[in-house]
Amino acid sequence: MSTHDPGGIGAGGEHGDEHLASSGRADSSRPDTYMPGAVLEEPAIVDVADVRPELANPELVDAMVAPDRTVHARLGEPLLQMQGVTVQFGGLTALDDVNFDIRRGEILGLIGPNGAGKTTAFNAMTGVYRPTKGQVVFDGVPVGKLKRYQITQRGIARTFQNIRLFNEMTALENVVVGTDARHRTSVPGALLRLPRHRREERDAIDRGMALLEFVGVGGRATEKARNLSYGDQRRLEIARALATEPKLLCLDEPAAGFNPAEKEALMDLIRHIRDDGYTVLLIEHDMRLVRGVTDRIVVLEFGRVIADGTPDEVTSDPKVIAAYLGVPDEELAAQDAAKDPDAPGDETARTTEGGSGDASA
Numbered sequence: 001m002s003t004h005d006p007g008g009i010g011a012g013g014e015h016g017d018e019h020l021a022s023s024g025r026a027d028s029s030r031p032d033t034y035m036p037g038a039v040l041e042e043p044a045i046v047d048v049a050d051v052r053p054e055l056a057n058p059e060l061v062d063a064m065v066a067p068d069r070t071v072h073a074r075l076g077e078p079l080l081q082m083q084g085v086t087v088q089f090g091g092l093t094a095l096d097d098v099n100f101d102i103r104r105g106e107i108l109g110l111i112g113p114n115g116a117g118k119t120t121a122f123n124a125m126t127g128v129y130r131p132t133k134g135q136v137v138f139d140g141v142p143v144g145k146l147k148r149y150q151i152t153q154r155g156i157a158r159t160f161q162n163i164r165l166f167n168e169m170t171a172l173e174n175v176v177v178g179t180d181a182r183h184r185t186s187v188p189g190a191l192l193r194l195p196r197h198r199r200e201e202r203d204a205i206d207r208g209m210a211l212l213e214f215v216g217v218g219g220r221a222t223e224k225a226r227n228l229s230y231g232d233q234r235r236l237e238i239a240r241a242l243a244t245e246p247k248l249l250c251l252d253e254p255a256a257g258f259n260p261a262e263k264e265a266l267m268d269l270i271r272h273i274r275d276d277g278y279t280v281l282l283i284e285h286d287m288r289l290v291r292g293v294t295d296r297i298v299v300l301e302f303g304r305v306i307a308d309g310t311p312d313e314v315t316s317d318p319k320v321i322a323a324y325l326g327v328p329d330e331e332l333a334a335q336d337a338a339k340d341p342d343a344p345g346d347e348t349a350r351t352t353e354g355g356s357g358d359a360s361a
Helices: 013-022 058-065 117-127 146-153 170-184 185-193 196-217 232-240 260-275 287-293 311-315 318-325 327-341
Strands: 078-088 092-103 107-111 134-139 156-158 250-251 279-284 296-301 304-308
Touching: 058 196, 078 117, 078 260, 092 117, 092 134, 092 279, 092 296, 092 304, 107 260, 107 287, 117 134, 117 250, 117 279, 146 156, 156 232, 170 196, 170 232, 196 232, 232 250, 232 260, 260 279, 260 287, 287 311, 296 311, 296 318, 304 311, 304 318
Parallel strands: 107 279, 107 296, 156 250, 250 279
Antiparallel strands: 078 092, 078 134, 296 304
16 A cells, blocks of 8 residues: 555545546546446445445545645644633533643544533534634634634534434435535536536545445445434444545544444544544543543543543543542542642532533533
């Protein structure tokens, strides 16, 4: 396999050119539009090698899926920064002066008890909520005043706790919708089916098939989304997010409802996504999955960051254990005093038995 810098500027471009040459797009005998329905009259299990022979090559699929975006942050440098972010809903403070960053090329886990503020942080990053104070900076640009579609175009894509697919559209059509974030065709151009529109349509279908194969549901390309299994619907949602060619992929509890075998497969997929050049943010309750797949973990409790470090550092932190299992405040204060005898007592300590009760997430 040819090597390329994961997430590097133009990653996959060389292989994409090879794909364009091998796919026969320059061949005038190929129809202006290619649709799986022209090959398969009824929804069925699709042999991807029959539909697009080059997609039988996993290395070419990886190269086609690799992001081809200009990223200003270098590998290991902050790609997204939460700078003193506070989010309030009336008298409720969901996030309180939150500071952390997501570094390019890593898988970052964002964890915490129910109601800790994880999804609120997620929504602040993706434009669903605007911070009351502080700002979110993505690849050097504050995103607080951008509309959601503009944030998507800048390179942040997300999935949701509750699956949100177009149920009456096929799996391939769902992914093709995601590719529209990068298209430049005007409405008149689409109506008149000008050459740019036809070219972008062909590219969208090719990339859509590659993404379905990449996440493991290529054989279900012509199935309606509502007919897919729960696990395949989760994978389809990830493929649709990747279709926007993000710099940062945000996954909100992607393993919810999965059995152990499905979780293992999901861990492999997340690693594969990172290895193909993407940066990943993962919200998840399953600590075994988080420890097994992340490079670094940030822990929230009551809307505040209480830990930031490697999986081993975070899972052995007394404050994190207390947040999940419940430890009397006196014991927690004694542990802090043992670490730093000169530190003042924590007058804001709260009993954490039973976890947190913030309703923010």
